[in-house]
Amino acid sequence: MTEPADTIDATLDELAEDFEVLEDWEQRIAYVIDLGKDLAPLPEVDRIEANKVPGCAAQVWLATGRDGDRLTFRADSDSAISKGNVALLLKLYSGRPADQILAFDAKAALDRLGLPQALTRQRANGLNAMVGRIRQEAMAAA
DSSP states (O other), rough: OOOOOSSSSHHHHHHHHHHTTOSSSSHHHHHHHHHHHHOOOOGGGGGGGGBOTTTOOEEEEEEEETTTTTTEEEESSHHHHHHHHHHHHHHTTEEEHHHHHHHHHHHHHHHHHHHHSSOOOHHHHEEEHHHHHHHHHHHHOO
């Protein structure tokens, strides 16, 4: 993954600009799927039960590391949409300190992008489960 922008809000602004040019939910989903294609492969050692995100329709693995006071996340999924969703979340969260992660309003951010409205209820629930897992990791690190 690339180095995150200075703040989560700056990264959200960049994503919002990308989403604004997309005319409908189909284009937004295609963009999200493309984000997933850019994820680095998750090593087999990280594809363990402890790294699975419960509540997702597909299998989603989220591995957490630390780089000083910053949390780093690696992820993968067996579904293109879920993989894209987790890639989008990694753009927002990976490389951030726990306090920034916990202070960020993910629901408002995802609503700003129009993502929950573009997903089925089951996929939106999975996206919320991914956010919950990231927040859990940040709370444990704080």
